[in-house]
Amino acid sequence: MRARLLSFITLVALLVTLGRAQAGPCAGAACVVAGPRLLSVDSGRSAVLNPLLQGLLGGGSVTLTAADWTAVAQTDVRLSAFLNLLQAQVGAGTVQDALNADISVATLLEVAAQAAETDGAVAAASALRALALGVPGLTGTLRLGELLQLDFPPGAFVDSRLNLLNLVLGGAQLFNTRNAVTTGSTPITLSGVSVNLSGLGLGVGTVTPTIQAFVQVIEPPVYRCGPQGATFHAASIRVKLDVNFNGLTVNLLSPSGVDTGLDLTLTNLNLYLEVARASGAIGLVDAVSDAVTLDVTPGVARLALGTIPDSTFFNRSVPNPFTSLTPVRVATTQVSVAGLGLLNLDVNARGLTDGTPGAQAVTFGGPYPQTRTVQSGFVGVTNLVTSLVDTLSVGVRVSAGQTVPPALQGTVDATIGNLLAPATSTLKLVLRPTLLAVLTALGDRVLDLLGTGIGQAVVTVTGVNTICTLTGRVYSDLQPDGVADAGETWPGPTVRVNAVLGGAVVASAPVPAGPGTYTLAVPEGSVVALVTTSAAGITPAAPAGFVFVNPPGGQFPLTVAATTTSLPDLDFGLFAGDRLSGTLFRDDGRGGALPYDALAQGSEAGLAGLTVSVTGSGGTRSTVTAASGAFTLYVPGSWTGLSLTPPAPQPGLEAVTGVRVDGAITLATNPQGTGLRPAPLPDPAGQVRAVSLGLTGRPTLTPDGAGQTEAPATLTYAHTFRPGTVGTLTFSLGAGGTALTADRNCDGTLDAAERLAGTSALVVGDSWPRDSDGRLSACALEVSVAVPAGTPPGTVLTTPVGLSLTWQDRPVTDAAGATDTTTVIPGATVGKTVENLTRSTPAGLSTDAQPGDRLRYCLTVTNGSPDPLSTLTLSDTLAGAALYAPGSLTLSGAPLTDAADADAGEVAGRTVTYRIAGLAPQASVVACLDVTVP
Numbered sequence: 018m019r020a021r022l023l024s025f026i027t028l029v030a031l032l033v034t035l036g037r038a039q040a041g042p043c044a045g046a047a048c049v050v051a052g053p054r055l056l057s058v059d060s061g062r063s064a065v066l067n068p069l070l071q072g073l074l075g076g077g078s079v080t081l082t083a084a085d086w087t088a089v090a091q092t093d094v095r096l097s098a099f100l101n102l103l104q105a106q107v108g109a110g111t112v113q114d115a116l117n118a119d120i121s122v123a124t125l126l127e128v129a130a131q132a133a134e135t136d137g138a139v140a141a142a143s144a145l146r147a148l149a150l151g152v153p154g155l156t157g158t159l160r161l162g163e164l165l166q167l168d169f170p171p172g173a174f175v176d177s178r179l180n181l182l183n184l185v186l187g188g189a190q191l192f193n194t195r196n197a198v199t200t201g202s203t204p205i206t207l208s209g210v211s212v213n214l215s216g217l218g219l220g221v222g223t224v225t226p227t228i229q230a231f232v233q234v235i236e237p238p239v240y241r242c243g244p245q246g247a248t249f250h251a252a253s254i255r256v257k258l259d260v261n262f263n264g265l266t267v268n269l270l271s272p273s274g275v276d277t278g279l280d281l282t283l284t285n286l287n288l289y290l291e292v293a294r295a296s297g298a299i300g301l302v303d304a305v306s307d308a309v310t311l312d313v314t315p316g317v318a319r320l321a322l323g324t325i326p327d328s329t330f331f332n333r334s335v336p337n338p339f340t341s342l343t344p345v346r347v348a349t350t351q352v353s354v355a356g357l358g359l360l361n362l363d364v365n366a367r368g369l370t371d372g373t374p375g376a377q378a379v380t381f382g383g384p385y386p387q388t389r390t391v392q393s394g395f396v397g398v399t400n401l402v403t404s405l406v407d408t409l410s411v412g413v414r415v416s417a418g419q420t421v422p423p424a425l426q427g428t429v430d431a432t433i434g435n436l437l438a439p440a441t442s443t444l445k446l447v448l449r450p451t452l453l454a455v456l457t458a459l460g461d462r463v464l465d466l467l468g469t470g471i472g473q474a475v476v477t478v479t480g481v482n483t484i485c486t487l488t489g490r491v492y493s494d495l496q497p498d499g500v501a502d503a504g505e506t507w508p509g510p511t512v513r514v515n516a517v518l519g520g521a522v523v524a525s526a527p528v529p530a531g532p533g534t535y536t537l538a539v540p541e542g543s544v545v546a547l548v549t550t551s552a553a554g555i556t557p558a559a560p561a562g563f564v565f566v567n568p569p570g571g572q573f574p575l576t577v578a579a580t581t582t583s584l585p586d587l588d589f590g591l592f593a594g595d596r597l598s599g600t601l602f603r604d605d606g607r608g609g610a611l612p613y614d615a616l617a618q619g620s621e622a623g624l625a626g627l628t629v630s631v632t633g634s635g636g637t638r639s640t641v642t643a644a645s646g647a648f649t650l651y652v653p654g655s656w657t658g659l660s661l662t663p664p665a666p667q668p669g670l671e672a673v674t675g676v677r678v679d680g681a682i683t684l685a686t687n688p689q690g691t692g693l694r695p696a697p698l699p700d701p702a703g704q705v706r707a708v709s710l711g712l713t714g715r716p717t718l719t720p721d722g723a724g725q726t727e728a729p730a731t732l733t734y735a736h737t738f739r740p741g742t743v744g745t746l747t748f749s750l751g752a753g754g755t756a757l758t759a760d761r762n763c764d765g766t767l768d769a770a771e772r773l774a775g776t777s778a779l780v781v782g783d784s785w786p787r788d789s790d791g792r793l794s795a796c797a798l799e800v801s802v803a804v805p806a807g808t809p810p811g812t813v814l815t816t817p818v819g820l821s822l823t824w825q826d827r828p829v830t831d832a833a834g835a836t837d838t839t840t841v842i843p844g845a846t847v848g849k850t851v852e853n854l855t856r857s858t859p860a861g862l863s864t865d866a867q868p869g870d871r872l873r874y875c876l877t878v879t880n881g882s883p884d885p886l887s888t889l890t891l892s893d894t895l896a897g898a899a900l901y902a903p904g905s906l907t908l909s910g911a912p913l914t915d916a917a918d919a920d921a922g923e924v925a926g927r928t929v930t931y932r933i934a935g936l937a938p939q940a941s942v943v944a945c946l947d948v949t950v951p
Contacts, residue, residue, distance in 0.1 A: 041486030043485035043486070043583055043584065045244065045302025045303060046244045046481065046484045047243070047311075047480070047481045048240075048242035048479045049249045050180070050183050050240045050468070050477045050478075051250060051252070051295065051468035052183050052186060052238070052476075055182060057090065057091070058089075061462065062083070062462065063081065064208070065205055065207075065462045066079075067080060068206070070148070070185070070186075070189055071152065073189040074122060074152045074192060075196065077154075079151040080151060084140075085147060086144070090180070090182040092136070092141035093180050094133055094138070095179075096179045100116075102131045102132055103120075103161070106124055106127070116160075116165060117162045119160055120160070121157075122149070122152060125188050126146070126148055126185070129181055129184055130143075130146050141181055145185070157192055159195055161191075163191060163239075164188065164237060168242060168243035168244065178479070180386070183477075186467065191234075193234040194237045194333075204229035205229065205463060206227075206229055207228040207459065208228075209225065210225065212454045214267070219270070219443070219446065219447065220267055224262070226261055226265075228261075228455055230258050231257040231259075234253070235291075236252060238294075244302065244484065245301060248298045248299075249298075249476075250297065251296075251316065252467050252469060253291075253292070253293050253294040254290075254469055255289075255291045256291075256463070257288070258290065262286075264282060264284075265282070266281065267280070268281070269350060269436075269443050270439060271439050272439065272442040279350055281350050281443050281444070282350065285345075286322060286451070287323060287325075289323075290320050290471070292470065292471060293316035294316050295314065295316040295469050295470075295474030297314060298311070298312045303481075304483040306382070307382065307385075309478060311380075311478070312377070313391040314377070314474070315469075317371060317372070317373050317374070318471045319339060319371040320471075321339055321342050321370075322345070322347075322367065323343055325338050325343075342369055344365040346363045347364055347365065348440070349361065350364065350413075350436065352436065354425065354428060354429060356422075356424075357421070357422070361415070361418075362413050362415060362416060363413070363415075363417075364413055365412045366410065366411050366444060367409075368406070368410060369405070370405040370408060372400065372401055372404070374472055381478045383481075386477050386478065387478050389475075389477075390474070391476065392472060398453060399453065401456070402452040403449070409444070409448070411437065411440060411441040483540075483577055483580075483581055485577050486537075486538060487546060487584050489514070489534070490507070490533045490588050491507050491512060491533040491590075492533050492591070493592070494591060506532065507528060507532070510560035510562070511527075511550060512528045512549070512550055513550070513551065513552055514526045514537060514546060515546070515552070515554055515555070516539045516540075516575075517545045523544070524537040524538050524539060525537065528548075539575060539577055541581075542576075542577060543575075544577060545572050545574055546575055547571055547572035547573075548589045557571030559571060562702070562703035564703060564704065565589070565590075565591055566596070567588070567589070569649075571589065593653065594653045594701045594703065595654070595701040595703065596649060596651055597708050599629065599647070599708030600617055600623060600646050600647055601629060602621050602623045603622055603711075603791050604621060605742045606783055607791070611826070612674070613711065613713070613825070613826070614684070615711045616677060617709060623644070623645040625643060626641060627642050627667065628665070629642060629662070629663065630650075630662040631660070632660050632695065638652070655701075657700050659699070659700060659701070660695035661696045661708065661710070663710055663712065668714075669739075669791075669793075671688075671714060672685065672714065673690035673696075673712060674711035675693065676709070677707070678698060678699070678707070678708055679706050679707055685829055686829065713741070714739070715741045716739060716746070716832065716833040717737075718736060718818065718820055718835045719736065719737055720736070721835050722800070722837035724840070725887075726839065726840075726841065727842055727844025727845070728805060729804055731801055733801050734799070734800045736799070736835055737795045738796060738798045739792070741793065741831065742822070743785070743824075743825045744823050744825045745781070746820055748820050749818070749819040750800065750819075751817035752814070754800055754816045754837075755801045758775070759771060759774070759779065759796070759798045759799075763785060765796075765797070781822070800816065800818050802837055804841055810843040813841075814838070814839040814841070815837075816839065817835075818834060818835045819834040820834070842884055843881055843882040844881075844886075845882075848879070849877075850875050851864050851872055853866055853870055854870075854872065854873055854947070855869070870950045871950075872947065873905075875944065876891060878933065878941060878942050879941040880936040881939065884938060885935055885937050886936040889936060890933075891933060893946075895927040895929070898951050899948035899950060901946065902946070905945070905947035906924065906945070907945045907946075908922060908942060908943075909943055922944075929946050931944045
């Protein structure tokens with residue numbers, strides 16, 4: 018995973034235009050810190066850091082150990098956590114407000130310690146609190162926004178890190194600048210600086226002068242995160258160096274190196290160094306290859322030897338204190354003068370040089386963080402020392418307190434003139450290695466901690482990334498239709514567009530009334546852009562009286578990759594009123610759900626293609642449900658007296674079970690839907706109201722039956738019943754009904770057990786078969802009606818058949834019914850004749866017969882009623898010993914088979930049966946069969 022930017026990231030300047038927002042471009046960005054990234058701090062650096070911090074802060078007693086400083090240097094805290102803790106500590110409304118707040122050093126150190134603890138860096142937190150105890154009572158303040166000057170939103174990179182040593186040193190430099198702290202009372206001792214004077218004829222070897230450095234920050238550093246062209250710089254530093262040779266005496270040499278026999282005693286060197294800020298600019302950023310080029314220019318270095326009053330050198334209002342440079346005594350010598358004896362002389366010197374380095378391009382390629390030292394050989398320590406020494410002005414004068422008689426003044430002047438060249442050459446011989454050693458130690462031990470140096474700059478790139486500009490508008494969608502039409506502006510309720518990454522706001526833009534346009538910077542990663550009412554909002558929130566239309570959830574997901582070149586406009590449409598987001602479904606407990614609770618569960622399916630309406634003072638708005646049963650209705654905020662109208666009754670969806678509105682439930686008390694057709698709704702209040710509307714079927718029993726018969730008879734009527742929904746069914750059978758048989762398992766067969774069950778209750782549950790549209794399937798029901806003997810023709814018998822369904826676990830009962838009507842008719846007459854076929858006797862009521870004769874019996878059926886007869890059954894049983902002659906059945910002359918098959922006759926034992934489909938009024942049919950006499 019590519020290293021992320023150290024999130025020194027703050028709010029980008031938000032651009033608002035009155036025109037249409039355009040798609041935003043993307044660009045690479047980098048973060049640069051003026052300073053090193055130390056992996057550890059040894060005792061030498063620790064000895065420097067303590068007085069350096071103490072001096073920059075203007076007091077106290079800093080005594081951190083090398084282990085303490087190492088813990089601080091090795092700790093990179095999450096910037097998002099640091100900024101959030103800072104915001105909480107100062108009570109600021111936003112992170113940007115916290116960065117712009119005046120805070121104490123104690124606050125800075127405490128927030129840094131809390132951030133370290135959040136990341137588990139207990140040792141670093143302890144060291145920071147020890148540092149705070151070492152500098153108590155500081156009255157000045159600092160403003161972190163002056164140190165962290167950033168082009169992108171705070172928290173844009175949730176995994177970004179902030180090095181605590183860089184933060185502490187940068188904060189100390191900022192404090193030093195803002196509070197005019199001088200360092201005269203807290204020098205930094207550079208111990209163990211060795212100067213090798215051996216081999217120069219000076220009569221000494223390696224010496225170790227006492228060196229003290231007094232440091233002041235003239236201009237604080239700027240750490241920067243930005244795109245190509247963003248600038249950064251290190252601090253501008255003034256350092257006074259006191260180099261004490263502790264009375265070191267060397268041979269005074271002639272310019273040719275010959276020992277003059279005189280000694281030169283070295284005193285103190287006062288050196289003054291000013292390093293202007295090292296500056297740079299972010300060049301080409303290639304986020305894809307994780308590379309960045311920096312154009313870096315080390316600061317102008319100015320070095321002087323002499324003396325400058327502290328009140329001038331450490332006065333930030335004096336732009337060029339070197340104009341006050343005067344010579345200073347650097348050595349003494351004695352010479353014998355005839356007539357005077359030993360003459361004490363002072364050697365004074367004054368030198369000033371400077372160098373202007375050029376810019377250099379440096380390319381970083383990761384992994385990050387990565388530190389580079391950019392050097393300019395022309396302005397390096399060696400060249401600067403050479404220039405100073407070569408141009409050094411040296412003078413020799415009689416020491417104070419030494420009296421020279423006027424008569425000897427000429428001799429003394431001649432002596433001084435003779436000593437000037439040896440003093441100058443000897444002093445330069447000493448100064449060259451001394452200045453090289455001192456300035457090298459200063460740079461290595463002090464200046465690079467501050468990100469600067471003589472002819473060099475120390476910069477750390479903490480990462481590269483892609484940042485995109487996101488533009489769009491927020492508008493009031495009047496229709497609403499999810500499209501920003503001409504004239505649809507934003508009326509002005511306070512809203513913002515926030516970019517959220519990893520659960521934190523990384524950018525926030527206010528939305529102006531009128532055009533509603535916004536612009537904000539979006540970092541690399543999976544970002545969510547959303548409308549909310551505060552800069553800290555991480556979830557969508559519509560202003561009072563409004564609901565989201567497009568997108569319905571008020572947020573868009575975005576993915577910004579290293580290769581992303583632009584982002585499309587994102588427009589947010591809101592509606593002034595309520596949004597009813599509902600589901601219409603079959604509420605009958607399918608899949609084990611609880612039925613009739615107006616809450617879709619289990620396998621309770623949504624209902625598609627049905628119309629749902631809302632009615633109020635402003636009219637009616639309707640919509641058709643989607644395939645899932647979902648529907649959305651928008652209710653203008655000005656409407657009152659609202660009601661929700663379910664779809665018109667559909668087959669199998671005739672009953673409303675209940676409605677839920679934001680958890681408030683109204684359940685059906687009867688199958689007619691009293692109070693639910695329509696159902697009342699609350700007045701609009703800018704709410705997204707969750708609506709759940711349940712429907713189910715009502716029971717049916719069809720068709721009505723009608724038949725006619727003579728008395729006595731029993732007729733059977735076939736019906737179909739559909740339960741409608743789950744619950745308990747009970748059947749009823751009225752006058753004349755003798756039996757009711759229901760297909761209780763709806764398997765298409767009326768079995769013996771079902772015939773025995775009769776009208777007993779039937780539980781209809783989730784296992785009941787269903788049609789393809791989800792309705793409970795219809796099943797067979799058979800009713801038997803008896804016509805008693807002696808019932809006069811013309812009598813009409815009415816038999817009601819009913820079923821009652823009680824909803825499962827609900828006190829709602831529904832019913833259905835059918836009527837079977839039976840008309841008693843005169844019926845048919847049957848006449849019977851017999852003829853002896855063997856003896857050819859005519860047909861009559863009787864005949865003589867002998868064993869072996871074949872007889873033919875014929876039954877004549879005549880419909881004597883005025884109405885046609887249907888479904889007649891004629892049966893005759895052979896009497897006596899006569900034997901049926903197989904294959905002899907006929908009906909009106911047409912032969913019939915003996916088997917019980919598709920034709921109208923059959924023989925079963927000694928019983929012959931004929932089935933007559935119909936018989937018109939006054940019509941007859943003749944059914945015949947043959948027998949033999951045994």
